[in-house]
Amino acid sequence: MMRFLLLLILPFLFTGLINKTKALVSGRKGASVFQPYFDFIKLLKKGIVISETTSFIFQIAPSINLACMILAGLLLCVFHFEGDFILFAYVLALGKFFTVIGAMDTGSSFEGMGASREVSYTSLVEPAFFIIISSICAIGHVYSFDSLFKILSFNHMTWVLIVILSVVALFLMILVEGSRTPVDDPTTHLELTMIHEVMVLDNSGVDLGFIFYANALKMLIFTTLIASILTPHSLWGYMVVLFIIAVLIGIIESITARLRLTHIIEYTFILITLALMVMALALLTMYETGAKGRKYDYFSNLPCATSPSFSVAKARRLPVAVHLLTSETDTTAKLGKAVFSSYAGVSSGGMI
């Protein structure tokens, strides 16, 4: 419950921290970390401008999106039952649905462009999310967020790997879903390269405030997910993870450029790769526990699994894990390459 309250209060502190980090890295003093709160309050006090092309969809979309984010936070922190993460993913999708049709309602070519890109680039987030969560669920035989956080532990090599990979994947999801660099650039408003910011070009006043809030909340929700995996109980741990991730996002935004549009999808494919690795590791864990004592086992007739000495089996398995690690560095190298080519893209003016 406490986490849920923090989740509702802290989103703007989170974006404030990111902005502060960016300012400090670039050698500026920067605005106060509480600046986004002041912006939000100011926006709530303003009147709004509505396009003559729009219908009621445009006016309800930001509110519905915000409601979806709040309820997704509720599912993550308070309201647990079997299969809650499925509902979680679909509530986030509901928010996206309304953001997209709200943007399309203006009939603007810019907003259409943003909407089209948003749905395209986030399309791989949901599969990766499901693969990761269901893999972890499978090992622990659990179906809900709270029990999922309970079973994660660091006492075994494969578990540590699973946690690392999941956290990396979830961190990438923050960047994709929260429209941060290198997927999107939240600082410029009127660029053709934009994804999320351009979708909300016509929103103003209260609606814009809601959109800012919902977007920050979305990032914080994914951060909370990471924090719950790393420190499921401690509130201070939660704050520390939140701080680290905000600073990390700020640093990444300071030192990398936005990817060229054609490379973004390659970037989101990293998510799928990570998710499949988590799946492979989960299979490994199941295989390990299965070899120890289960009778009806698919692999039981293999020599390795029936081997009486557990250490032999483990020794054989270790290279696989090492291999998995190296293949991860492969993708990181690829990412580096993609980032590099995006720099090249900037210099040749090929960003669009």
Place this chain on the structure above:
Amino acid sequence: MKEAKQMMIIFFTSIILFVFSGLAQILFKEKYKAIIFTLFSGLATVLGLIPTTIALFQNKTFFNTVNFNGLIGNVDFVLDPLSAFFVLVILVISFLAIIYSRKYLEPYNKKLSAHYFFLGLFIPAMILVVTVQNILFFLICWEIMSLSSFFLLLFDSEKKEVRQTAINYLITMQIGVLFLFIGFILLNLNTGSLDFASFQGHISNTIFIFLLAGFGIKAGFVPFHTWLPKAHPIAPSHISAVMSGVMIKTGIYGILRMLTFIESPSLLLSYLVLFIGVASAFFGILYAITQRDYKRMLAYSSIENIGLITISLGFAMLGSSYHNHLMAGLGFLGVFAHILNHSIFKPLLFLSAGSVLSKTHTADSEHLGGLIKTMPYTASLFLIGSLAISALPPFNGFISEFFIYLAMLNGISTDNHFLFPILIISIGVLAFVGAMVLIAFTNMFSSIFLGKSRSEKALKTEQGSPISDSALGMLIPIGILAVFSLLIGLFPQYFMQIVINSVNTFLTTPLNFPTQILSNISMFNLALLITIGVILLVRKLLLKNKTVTIHKTWACGYDKPNSKMQYSNYSFSRPFLGFLTPFFIRELDFKGIKELFPKATHFKSKTIDIFEYYLIRPIINFDKFIIQKFYWVQSGNVQKYLLYGLIFLLLVIIWVVRK
């Protein structure tokens, strides 16, 4: 026993009444035909619902044997929870479509006798298909169903493409029947009986695969789906709604009925079904995104939903293959729940699409836009349908997808190392399909209803009057479907009881119905609605006494944006489809813009279904090649035809004499 007899009498009366209503309206004036048909078929629906609901909710099996002397012998009709579920769906959806048809067909100014006559055959044929328990009678009803729907497709028969497509449909259905014939003949050779009851334990893998192909053509499994996207654009919208919402489910019924005769399906079959499901879901929705014709897009989306049903069926079969009863139960729950939900939101979408079509007379979404201002009710209903089909809470589509995910989760935690990666990957595909549905429907909804109108067609009707919303006679049936869609989503713990008895017919031990989870979802959905309400209220309060300025859409300083600069259906889906180019073929006809002061140019794109291109087309070409060799047979020369008759008679005489 007495009750069973009474119930079956009511049931048969209902069927006869349907046929009768088709016949009766012929006698009346053109003006009254629709009303007469609606009245009689309404009565038939009410009558039919009595035994159906009793069988379904009280978990009873009504059984009746009709003795046809001679060739067929005894024919069993059964109304068990499995059949009753399908009968319920057929009755309710067909009746709503019939109500809708009155206003929808009015402006066509055509003779309606034939249309209603065949509708009066089509509905009872579907009902009989899902109740009869005899091979021969089943095939007869199946053929009546195919033929009557063929005639229903021919409503606009003066158009050449309509006739061509209808013929294509008929041929595809005949190929399907061919597979069923093979399957049933093999079965008959094994059992020596025409009764379904004798099949128990006799359905081998080969037979099942033949039947799967036969039923799959009707259901629209990839790669047998090519008839669906052709048939739906030409069919009147209420017929599309019935065909897509109900008729293709008879294929699923066939598979389910055959499964009741298999104790535990072999692993091969289970994985095959799962694979077909994944392929249908993926390709169905991929092609839905590529379409700009909204009825064709809805047809492809039906293929995707059939795919989801089949994925769930695959999970259920895997569950029973691996003796995991909970997974099997949840899988079957997913199957029935999704059949129910799809038969609500797909007709909802088709009927509201029909409402757009009847005003704008174009099915091309690239010519529409901005209709939400002139047709707000239709737009809202289409939006509800889009949300439901994208499986978003708080609508009904989510509930059935939730069951499918639950079945999967149950399957992966059984520590089966072979099943685990397959399930996880199929769930990855399922989630990707979910994201694609969202793209398809945000795209279609926006290009039809949002933004500015892209052509005159979206502003004025053909008569030149400004477009207004459709008549209440059309909106009310759609509204009923929308209400059901929301109610099922809000209170799944009550509404999903509809399917529980049907699910239990497949299980040895009754399924422990997940009431607790569903009431949690129900609570959550209510909370979602309340939160949305509260936030909207807060917004309203904040905007009180504030200036609300109406202004042009901000075009980044450009002052004269026109409606053609909007993102269109094509451009919206373009970035996404860019990643998936290997899975479809797109023919572009675009010279490009070359000179400094470019002249008028044109752009044309056409998406080709790879299954049609690589699988169906070669078969047809081969067929043509063979048939060409026999063109000389049909010369149009009467003497020659008489000669054929003579030769035939001679052969018959020789054959008889030889005996």
